[in-house]
Amino acid sequence: MARFITRDRYGAVLLDMDGVVTDTASIHAECWKRLFDEYLEKRTAQNAAAFQPFDLNTDYKLHVDGKPRYEGVADFLKSRGIVLPEGTPEDPATEATVCGLGNRENQLFNERIASAGAKAYPGTVAFLGYVRRMGIKSAVVTSSRNADAVLHAAKVADLFDVCVDENVLVEHGLSGKPAPDSFLQAAEMLGVPPDRAVVIEDALSGVRAGARGGFALVIGVARKDNAEELKAQGAHLVVKDLAELLPKPSEAMR
Numbered sequence: 001m002a003r004f005i006t007r008d009r010y011g012a013v014l015l016d017m018d019g020v021v022t023d024t025a026s027i028h029a030e031c032w033k034r035l036f037d038e039y040l041e042k043r044t045a046q047n048a049a050a051f052q053p054f055d056l057n058t059d060y061k062l063h064v065d066g067k068p069r070y071e072g073v074a075d076f077l078k079s080r081g082i083v084l085p086e087g088t089p090e091d092p093a094t095e096a097t098v099c100g101l102g103n104r105e106n107q108l109f110n111e112r113i114a115s116a117g118a119k120a121y122p123g124t125v126a127f128l129g130y131v132r133r134m135g136i137k138s139a140v141v142t143s144s145r146n147a148d149a150v151l152h153a154a155k156v157a158d159l160f161d162v163c164v165d166e167n168v169l170v171e172h173g174l175s176g177k178p179a180p181d182s183f184l185q186a187a188e189m190l191g192v193p194p195d196r197a198v199v200i201e202d203a204l205s206g207v208r209a210g211a212r213g214g215f216a217l218v219i220g221v222a223r224k225d226n227a228e229e230l231k232a233q234g235a236h237l238v239v240k241d242l243a244e245l246l247p248k249p250s251e252a253m254r
Contacts, residue, residue: 004247005198007134010216012192014183015124016066017142019202020221020242022154023119029060031108035101036076043082052080061226066203068143068166068176069102106145113146118153123243128159130246137161139186141199143169143176162189178205180213187215200242207233219245 005013019025036054044051054060054076063079064072070086077084077098087097093104128138139162140147147165151157164186166176174181187197199210202221210218211234220230220238227238239245 005131005134005136005217005245007136009196010136010198011196012137012139012187012190013128013131013198013200014139014141014186014210014215015128015200016202016206017140017144017147017150019223020200021120021124021140021156022150023121024113024150025065025202025223027112028105028109029056029065031105031112032060032064032072034108035105039096039101040080061204061229066143066177066201066205066209068169069105069145070098071176073098073102073105110146110149113150113153118150120154120156121241123241123246125156125159127242127245128156132159137190137192139164139190141182141186142166143182162186164189177203178208178212180209183209183213183215201235202230204229204233207235210234 015021017024018028033054033056040053041051059076059079063076067075085097087095087099089099089103091097091100091103093100093107132138138160140151140160141164143166144150145166147163148157151160151163164182168185169176169182172185174185176182183199184194187194194213194215197215198217198219199213199215200219200221201207201210202223207218207220207230217237218235220227220235221242222230222238222240230238
């Protein structure tokens with residue numbers, strides 16, 4: 001399979017944000033762990049049960065990573081046999097509801113971004129510059145509600161023609177990853193059919209979404225040395241950094 005993205009084969013690249021464009025996936029993971037550990041500690045103390053912490057290597061990847069916030073909360077709680085009221089998106093971050101817990105993670109994440117900012121991966125910035133010079137359109141496709149703030153903090157907002165985030169999903173009544181809806185919405189907004197579009201993801205749920213959507217090429221980004229897991233979910237190609245997708249000067253001139 002050709003490793004380089006060329007205009008004759010593809011009309012758009014659709015990239016996840018956290019972990020692909022910006023180095024914020026680890027921040028989200030830390031915030032999720034803090035949120036769930038705090039909640040589980042309180043719950044086990046009330047029920048005199050053994051405390052089983054949130055595990056970043058299993059719980060995060062299987063139940064939360066890449067999914068819309070509230071779905072991630074519900075899926076993780078279900079894995080522990082915990083049932084909470086759904087609540088509403090307006091619930092305070094202190095409320096013991098699915099939405100309240102999700103809002104707490106959002107609060108923790110925003111506090112971290114406000115204090116430390118966000119950084120984009122240099123290889124991704126170089127890759128986006130390359131495809132855009134060729135006339136290939138680009139979109140960021142994320143389950144985050146904070147995409148605009150994160151992209152501006154990382155100074156890469158102007159590298160995308162379209163942004164599909166949780167706000168767009170809610171507006172259009174679309175399902176989040178691993179459903180392909182968000183990527184299909186981005187392709188439609190760019191006016192590019194799926195069989196001419198590339199999906200680039202680091203989350204297992206995101207790769208699965210790309211595979212389900214019938215996209216021309218699904219690229220997994222294995223920043224966690226999880227290439228085989230990404231391939232198992234449907235990635236056609238796996239790289240550790242998007243700089244690997246850039247042709248060398250001699251190849252670009254052919």
